[in-house]
Amino acid sequence: MCFQQIKKYTYYCYAKIVTLFLRLLEKVGFYSFPHVIRIETTNRCNANCTMCTREKLTRSLGTMDLDLFKKIVDECKQCKVKTLHLHNFGEPLLDPLLCERIKYAKDAGIRLRIFSNFSVLTEEKALALIDAGIDEIKISIDGATKETYESIRINLKFEQVEANIEMMLRLRKKMQAKFPRIRLVFVETENNHMEVDAFKKRWQGKVDDVLISSYHNWAGGLDKEGNTKKRLLPCFRIWRTFTVLCDGRVALCCLDYDGKVILGDLNKQTISEIYHGPKLKEIQKKHLNWEYEKVPMCLNCEGRR
Numbered sequence: 001m002c003f004q005q006i007k008k009y010t011y012y013c014y015a016k017i018v019t020l021f022l023r024l025l026e027k028v029g030f031y032s033f034p035h036v037i038r039i040e041t042t043n044r045c046n047a048n049c050t051m052c053t054r055e056k057l058t059r060s061l062g063t064m065d066l067d068l069f070k071k072i073v074d075e076c077k078q079c080k081v082k083t084l085h086l087h088n089f090g091e092p093l094l095d096p097l098l099c100e101r102i103k104y105a106k107d108a109g110i111r112l113r114i115f116s117n118f119s120v121l122t123e124e125k126a127l128a129l130i131d132a133g134i135d136e137i138k139i140s141i142d143g144a145t146k147e148t149y150e151s152i153r154i155n156l157k158f159e160q161v162e163a164n165i166e167m168m169l170r171l172r173k174k175m176q177a178k179f180p181r182i183r184l185v186f187v188e189t190e191n192n193h194m195e196v197d198a199f200k201k202r203w204q205g206k207v208d209d210v211l212i213s214s215y216h217n218w219a220g221g222l223d224k225e226g227n228t229k230k231r232l233l234p235c236f237r238i239w240r241t242f243t244v245l246c247d248g249r250v251a252l253c254c255l256d257y258d259g260k261v262i263l264g265d266l267n268k269q270t271i272s273e274i275y276h277g278p279k280l281k282e283i284q285k286k287h288l289n290w291e292y293e294k295v296p297m298c299l300n301c302e303g304r305r
Contacts, residue, residue, distance in 0.1 A: 011232070012232065014233075015232035015233050015290075018233055018234065019232075019233075019234055019288055019290070022234055022236070022239065022287075022288060023288060025239070026239075026284075031239045031240070033079045033081065033271070033272065033275065034081070034239075034240065034241055034242035034271070034275055035081070035082070035083070035240050035241070036081075036083050036084075036085060036240060036241045036242070037072065037076055037081055037083075037084050037085070037241075037242045037244065037271070038084075038085040038087070038088050038241055038242065038243045038244065038254055039064065039069065039072060039084060039085065039086055039088070039244045040064070040087065040088030040089060040090060040243070040244060040245050040246045041063065041064045041069065041086050041087075041090075041092060041095045041097070041098060041101060041246060042061075042062070042063040042064065042090045042091070042092065042094055042095040042246055043057070043059070043061055043062065043088070043089050043090035043245070043246050044061050044062075044063070044090050044091065044094045045089075045090050045091045045094070045117075046091055046094065046117075046119060046120060046155060046156070047091070047117055047119070047153055047154060047155050047156050048154040048155055049140075049142075049152060049153050049154060050151075050152050050154065050189075050191070051142075051152070051187055051189060051215055051222070052218075053218045053221040053222060053257050053258075054089075056221060056257075056258065057089070057257065057258055058258055059245070059247075059258055059259050060247070062246050062247060063095055063096070063097070063246060064095075064244075064246045064247075064248070065248075066097055066100070066101070068248050068266065068267060069097075069101055069104070070104060071266070072244060072266060072271070073104055073105045073108050073110065074108070075270055075271050075272070076105075076108070076110060076271070077108040077109065077110065079271070079272070081110060082110065082111055083110070083111045083112075083113065084105055084110050084111070084112050084113070085112075085113050085114070085115070086098065086101060086102070086105075086112060086113070086114050087113075087114050087115040087116070088243060088244075088245065088246075088254055089254075089257045090246070091116060091117055091119075091120070092114040092115070092116055093114075093116050093118070093120050093121060093125060094120065098114075098129075099125075099128045099129060099131075099132040100132075102129070102132035102133060102134050103132045103133065106132065106133040111135045111136075112133075112134050112135050112136070113134075113135060113136040113137070113138065114134065114136075114137055114138070115137075115138045115139075115140065115185075116137060116138070116139055116140070117139070117140050117141075117153065117156060117161065118137075118139045118140075118141070118161050118164045118165060118168075119156045119157065119160060119161055119164070121164040121167070121168065123167060123171070126164075126167060126168050126171050127171060127175075129168075129180065130171060130172060130175055130177050130179070130180065133179070134179065134180045135179050135180055135181065136179070136180055136181045136183065137168070137180045137181070137182055137183070138183045138184075138185050138211075139161075139165060139182065139183070139184050139185065140153070140185050140187065141153075141161055141162075141165075141184055141185070141186065141199075142186055142187050142189070142192055143158065143186075143192050143195055143199070144195040144198035144199040144202055145158075145195060145198075146158040146159065148191065148192050148195055149161075151191065152189070152191060152192060165182065165184070165207070168180075168182060169182060169206065169207065181208040181209070182207040182208050182209075183207065183208055183209040183210075183211060184199075184203050184207050184209070184210050184211065185211045185213050186199050186210070186211065186212050186213065187213045187214075187215055188212055188213065188214060188215065189215045196212055200212075216255070216301075216302040216303055217300070217301070217302045218255055218257055219253075219255040219256060219257075219297045219298070219300070219301040219303065220297070220299070220300035220301060221255075221257060221258075232290050234287035234288055234290070235253070235287060235298065235301070235303060237253045237254070237255075237303060238252065238253055238280065238283060238284055238287065239284065241253060241254065242271060242274075242275060243256070244266060245259050247267075248265055248266045248267040249262050249264070249265050249266075250262065250263045250264045250265070250266060250274050251263070252280075252283065252297060253303075255297075255301060255303050256297060260297060261283075261295075261297055263277065263279050263280050264277055264279070283295055283298075286298075
């Protein structure tokens with residue numbers, strides 16, 4: 001047996017084990033409710049990044065109604081959800097109600113995270129975030145130099161983002177606050193891979209964590225051909241997470257940036273109704289049966305890696 005055959009067989013066995021494990025988790029009720037709820041409080045953004053599908057977005061831009069947000073949080077509290085991500089396909093710091101939302105969810109005993117490009121942070125906003133009790137801020141910064149960063153994060157200024165990170169760290173220390181935890185995320189691509197080491201050297205030891213992330217194709221949105229048609233792994237995202245768009249509709253997952261597969265609408269339904277509804281259950285069944293060709297969005301998605 002040649003190396004390629006061994007590799008293929010090993011992957012097949014691994015996929016079978018993962019699939020059986022998922023079936024077991026379902027059977028014992030481990031996924032009776034999504035573990036992480038992702039709430040897109042706004043889908044507005046001030047950047048146009050090269051690894052993003054922003055130019056392909058067709059749904060309307062907006063900000064989530066506060067009453068709808070509170071309804072979602074109330075159900076999460078009742079069902080003992082431990083983590084909310086207040087971001088999806090937008091810049092959360094552009095949401096004028098962000099800190100009010102954070103306070104409401106923190107009063108419900110829920111841990112909160114946002115993912116931001118950090119370009120529009122001001123001292124007033126930084127102090128408000130700390131005071132509101134945000135637990136974690138992940139910051140996208142994909143370069144160690146101005147030239148590389150600004151060639152990827154179009155419309156943003158490298159010096160401003162670095163200064164904002166330093167400001168948040170300084171204010172957190174001044175206020176003697178343990179939170180928010182500051183984690184930097186560097187999405188490695190063919191345009192910036194040569195700066196990974198310099199990036200780590202610049203920030204490790206200053207922030208709480210430095211993460212080097214891999215580039216993906218937004219469920220085929222950036223790579224129509226893809227290279228995953230022979231992949232067998234079911235995706236844990238459609239069991240573990242639940243993605244609410246800013247208008248209250250629920251998308252298949254966080255990679256469904258344009259809301260092409262809508263599972264339900266929280267303006268009319270509950271999280272539990274949608275999560276246990278026939279549409280999601282049918283997609284989960286197709287994943288467990290490796291029938292990805294029947295779920296076009298999942299077929300070429302690199303997220304299944």
